[in-house]
Amino acid sequence: MKNIVYVSTAVKLMHENQLLDILHNSRQHNAALSISGVLLYSEGTFIQVLEGRDSVIDALYARIQADQRHKNIIKLIDEPITEKSFAQWLMGFAVTDAAKTEKLLGYLRSVNELDLNSSNSGTINAIKTFIESNGLDVK
Template sequence: MKNIVYVSTAVKLMHENQLLDILHNSRLHNAALNISGVLLYSDGTFIQVLEGKDTVIDALYSRIKADQRHKNIITIIDEPIVEKSFGQWLMGFAITDSKKTEKLLGYLTSISELDLNNDNSPAVAAIKTFIETNKLDINY
């Protein structure tokens, strides 16, 4: 099992419907392949954690890197893991400026929902740094 954490820049700022489409498709795909993780978006920047079986995560990440909706993809972490940090999330999801998405299953209204305080993994550290740097408007 492994995780990959990456950051990328949207080719253009994403509208709510585009983000919801990404979320919906990710959840369907992730459920079928036992992938968990979290996706955060702020002002054109994404950070995503993907966790699952090595070959499955590598194949998914290859698809993600080929996606034309973003650029400047930087791999922060690519390492084996013993257990998932985001195992309860097919895809936890947060954006900074949309009230409509709050009713979606998996939408993060509070970072405490991710239970980051009890996990010292590099993936969790990357997510915490993104949250703090972007001053995401969700309780931490």
């Protein structure tokens, strides 16, 4: 089992419907393949954690790299793991302008829902840094 953490830049700012489409498709795909993770988006920048079987995560990351909706994809972490940090999330997500999307299942009303204090791994630290750098609300 492994995880990959990457950041990328949207080719253009994403609208709510585009983000919802990504979320819906990701959840369907992830449920079928036992992938978990979290996707955070702020003003054109994504950070995503993907967790699951090595071959499945590598194949998904290759698809992500080919996705024309974003560019400047930088892999921050690619490492084996013994347990998932986001096992309860088929794809948790958060955006900084979330008034309309916050009622959706899996929307992180508070980044505290991620339980980022349970581990001091590089993955958790990458997510914490993104949250702090982008002013995502910590309630």
